[in-house]
Amino acid sequence: MRLGEAHLDQSNFMLENLRKxxxxxxxxxxxxxxxxxxxxxxxVESILSKGVGLALEEVSRRYDRGEYFLSELVMAxxxxxxxxxxxxxxxxxxxxEAAVIEKGTVVIGTVQGDLHDIGKNxxxxxxxxxxxxxxxxxxxxxxxxxxxxxxxxxxxxxxxxCLLTTTLPAMKRTIEALQxxxxxxxVKIIVxxxxxxxxxxxxxGADAYGHDAPxxxxxxxxxxxxx
Ligand code: B12
Numbered sequence: 001m002r003l004g005e006a007h008l009d010q011s012n013f014m015l016e017n018l019r020k021x022x023x024x025x026x027x028x029x030x031x032x033x034x035x036x037x038x039x040x041x042x043x044v045e046s047i048l049s050k051g052v053g054l055a056l057e058e059v060s061r062r063y064d065r066g067e068y069f070l071s072e073l074v075m076a077x078x079x080x081x082x083x084x085x086x087x088x089x090x091x092x093x094x095x096x097e098a099a100v101i102e103k104g105t106v107v108i109g110t111v112q113g114d115l116h117d118i119g120k121n122x123x124x125x126x127x128x129x130x131x132x133x134x135x136x137x138x139x140x141x142x143x144x145x146x147x148x149x150x151x152x153x154x155x156x157x158x159x160x161x162c163l164l165t166t167t168l169p170a171m172k173r174t175i176e177a178l179q180x181x182x183x184x185x186x187v188k189i190i191v192x193x194x195x196x197x198x199x200x201x202x203x204x205g206a207d208a209y210g211h212d213a214p215x216x217x218x219x220x221x222x223x224x225x226x227x
Contacts (some may be wrong), residue, residue: 108158158171
């Protein structure tokens with residue numbers, strides 16, 4: 001086996017280990033596995049997509065099959081938040097250290113009625129790492145709160161996250177509220193989250209769709225004309 005292959009093998013093993021601990025809802029072991037992966041030099045994007053993302057897909061399948069219940073979903077969220085405390089600070093200190101100049105302001109949040117924030121938090125971190133000033137309004141954010149903060153901060157971008165199909169209408173209402181406020185011509189809108197697609201984003205009246213955090217952060221820069 002060549003050196004490169006051995007390294008790849010070790011990376012795959014570490015990511016598999018991380019997935020296993022997350023799916024088993026073991027916070028301590030998950031956190032340890034995440035730290036080991038970061039220390040071994042596995043890039044953050046891989047840890048998030050092949051580790052955290054795939055593990056949560058498995059948790060979701062078990063929930064769909066009735067093997068996991070809401071309490072397990074809650075625990076999975078908590079375990080992943082633990083993992084993220086190991087992983088996300090490395091993005092800020094990592095390759096993007098030079099990008100501290102603020103290139104624009106983004107007001108981001110999870111729309112009204114929706115409490116999912118893991119994905120949104122990762123997107124915020126990637127956007128900050130690319131030099132954007134990010135104002136995170138949290139979860140269950142009413143349309144008028146988005147509008148108020150966009151006006152106050154003079155943000156150029158509004159970012160909306162939504163994980164439930166039932167809260168897609170809240171995403172629409174938020175975009176409409178921005179239109180009604182008269183601010184829409186000066187503010188670009190980027191949307192994302194599990195039920196959102198490129199087509200849906202267009203239908204909702206957004207300017208861009210990000211399928212994951214790196215994509216969302218890159219598209220935000222593009223909206224500002226600063227690729
Ligand atoms: C963890 C979890 C929870 C946790 C959330 C904890 C937290 N702090 O976020 C808790 C327990 C609170 C929860 C509750 C519920 N959940 Co839940 N949950 C999940 C689970 C397992 C993981 C979500 C997640 O964090 N994914 C990982 C992140 C990294 O991915 P992501 O969010 O998609 O984000 C990425 C992209 O989408 C994108 N992105 C996201 N937002 C944005 C925004 C922008 C601007 C951009 C550019 C990109 C972007 O980038 C992110 C990073 O790469 C999913 C299943 C799944 N696989 O998604 C179910 C899931 C979303 N939940 C579901 C359900 C049904 C619920 C409940 C209704 C359950 C209940 N019976 O009460 C409640 C609803 C509560 C509420 N009002 O919101 C369903 C939704 C089904 C549907 N069709 O709508 C899912 C799909 C599970 C399932 N298989 O049924 N949940």
